[in-house]
Amino acid sequence: MIAPRSIASDPVAITALAEAIARGERECTAAEARELLDLVPGTPAAEAFFAGAQKIRDAFVGKVLKVCSVVNVKAGNCSENCSYCSQAAGAEVVDYAKTKWIGDQNIAKAAETAAQNGAKALGLVAAWKGVKEGPMLDMVCDAIEEFSQNGKVRPDVNLGILESQHCADRIKQAGAKVYGHNLETAASHFDNICTTHSWEERMKTIQYIKKSGMGLCSGGIVGMGETKEQRVEFMEQIRFIEPDMVPINFLNPIPGTKLGDIGKLDADEALITMAVFRYMLPDRNLMTAGGKEVVLGDRVGEVFKTGINAVMVGNYLTTLGTDPQFWRDAARQHGLVMAAEVTEIEDQAGSGCGSKAGCGCDD
Ligand code: SF4
Numbered sequence: 001m002i003a004p005r006s007i008a009s010d011p012v013a014i015t016a017l018a019e020a021i022a023r024g025e026r027e028c029t030a031a032e033a034r035e036l037l038d039l040v041p042g043t044p045a046a047e048a049f050f051a052g053a054q055k056i057r058d059a060f061v062g063k064v065l066k067v068c069s070v071v072n073v074k075a076g077n078c079s080e081n082c083s084y085c086s087q088a089a090g091a092e093v094v095d096y097a098k099t100k101w102i103g104d105q106n107i108a109k110a111a112e113t114a115a116q117n118g119a120k121a122l123g124l125v126a127a128w129k130g131v132k133e134g135p136m137l138d139m140v141c142d143a144i145e146e147f148s149q150n151g152k153v154r155p156d157v158n159l160g161i162l163e164s165q166h167c168a169d170r171i172k173q174a175g176a177k178v179y180g181h182n183l184e185t186a187a188s189h190f191d192n193i194c195t196t197h198s199w200e201e202r203m204k205t206i207q208y209i210k211k212s213g214m215g216l217c218s219g220g221i222v223g224m225g226e227t228k229e230q231r232v233e234f235m236e237q238i239r240f241i242e243p244d245m246v247p248i249n250f251l252n253p254i255p256g257t258k259l260g261d262i263g264k265l266d267a268d269e270a271l272i273t274m275a276v277f278r279y280m281l282p283d284r285n286l287m288t289a290g291g292k293e294v295v296l297g298d299r300v301g302e303v304f305k306t307g308i309n310a311v312m313v314g315n316y317l318t319t320l321g322t323d324p325q326f327w328r329d330a331a332r333q334h335g336l337v338m339a340a341e342v343t344e345i346e347d348q349a350g351s352g353c354g355s356k357a358g359c360g361c362d363d
Helices: 009-024 030-036 044-060 104-116 135-150 165-174 199-212 228-241 267-280 294-304 324-333 343-349
Strands: 066-076 121-126 154-158 178-180 215-216 220-221 245-250 285-288 310-312
Touching: 009 044, 009 267, 030 228, 030 267, 044 245, 044 267, 044 294, 066 285, 104 121, 104 135, 104 178, 121 135, 121 178, 135 154, 135 165, 154 215, 165 199, 199 215, 199 228, 215 245, 220 228, 228 267, 245 267, 245 294, 267 285, 267 294, 285 294, 294 324
Parallel strands: 066 121, 066 310, 121 154, 154 178, 178 215, 220 245, 245 285, 285 310
Antiparallel strands: none
């Protein structure tokens, strides 16, 4: 019996699939996603695939590029052992600044810089397991209240695993608009990456966030030794939780971390993976986040052909990012406009961020 031809070698079938998704007629199946991950770069099928990813993006979330930024409010000496992270327990990485909670003035300064860089939102990120009820919850809520009155950027947080629904509700009440909490990788791969907490704990926190009414930002890291099947499994799990924003990171294998010796992802594989996310999650905001500079090098501007509609700018948590001006220019070259430049369009649309997926904000 002759095996059916893979969609990955058939530009006509790929275009038909993209158009059907763009019209909202059907979803991309896990089997199709798996085949698309095997596309051969530079072929007519690959060209049709990337054109389709942009068509799907334009149909669902448009050409407005959202810009976010993060600041480490507590860096280093984490209790957790995430294999990819320089701040993890056991990681032998020394060339970044460890800090205790940085305080209101420094958060205000970070908000100022993020706004200057064109970011609409700033996430406060802490290197610890998560937030417990009691003095810790009081401290973070005080800081969020102060930050949310600053008004320069949307106050978001990324504070790890939440002990209870009460924690999520208090953080929302304090003024946080979006809570960032990645699933990181497929459930079937998580135990290879971290053993100090479980994928299920992460999922529980996501349920608390959603129930609190905060926006959810949740994605993960590609290139941590997962198989292509697990990459598709991860995409399906992200599709299930319906985050408002999906940050897609690529592993930056930092020497001294447990994954420091793993080879970095091939640039073409990274671009194809990102575009498959668009086929699988047509109406979500997809953000290119950490690791893109390391994996894509001088091809980093090509991220726009994958159908992403958001970018993380500025410095990451322990590594440097690309100059925000680069993103402004690259977005323009690819027919996208940065969110900060389109207030007028948003006002006309009368729908806040103008995205069907929503950005998690209610302003
Ligand atoms: S990813 Fe977060 S929780 Fe994991 S080790 Fe790094 S700082 Fe800690």
